[in-house]
Amino acid sequence: MIQFFFEDVDPLPFDKKTIGWLRTIIENENKKQGKITYVFCTDEALLKINQEYLQHDYFTDIITFDYVKGTTISADIFVSLPRIKDNATTHNKSFNSEVHRVLAHGILHLCGYKDKTPEESTLMREKEDFYLAQM
Template sequence: MNKIYLHSADKIANIKHKSLVKALVIALFEEECIALDQLSYIFCSDAYLLQINKQFLNHDTLTDVITFPFSEEGEPVYGEVYLSVDRIKENAKTFEVEYQNELLRVMVHGALHLCGYTDKTKPQKAQMREKEDYYLKQFNVSREANS
């Protein structure tokens, strides 16, 4: 089905080039050889995502992204990725990159989680960052350069 949906819970993300962003995410799944059924990105505030973090993960911390896979292993991916627009804006300032670049990085990060990547250990984080950078280069985005 390859459907990517963009929703606003309580914040609007103001994504530029939506069709290109969706194409990048679809290409990511294709390159990872992971079948994609449906993926919803839900944009929200820090408060909204904090409540989800507490309710479902028992974490009382702010985060920029939480990913929920709903499909079974071996089935085409069906999932939701919740993104805090507040956190992404703050991270963009911290890393001195444009908001759109950081937004795309976090969207790729969520998609990579649905492809089976995790970031619990230092080596896993390094692999995740390497994958993020690889896919962002496909879209001419980097964290090093403010483009």
């Protein structure tokens, strides 16, 4: 099950196509879908989560709480909609494209991809671009 929740932000109209696309990413990465919950929120809410759970004192666009068991991926994924809007402007991308990039980014983390080193970030971006092209 993939669910979307919105806290103190306007909801986005995700449809069956988006959910099917996310399932395709999971299947293509040889994983099984468990319960994945996306919670869209404000910058301030995500900053509080970042400070409380990760001891990081900065804004971010996504935080993924990974509950993966074996090949079944499950998670709570928190996403800042204001950060996505800013990133879309900064990177000269559409808001819709940036939303989908972040959705894929969370799934790719659950599939084992990291982005802490330059090499990991490059691979993550390549995977994001590959799946965005299939959207």
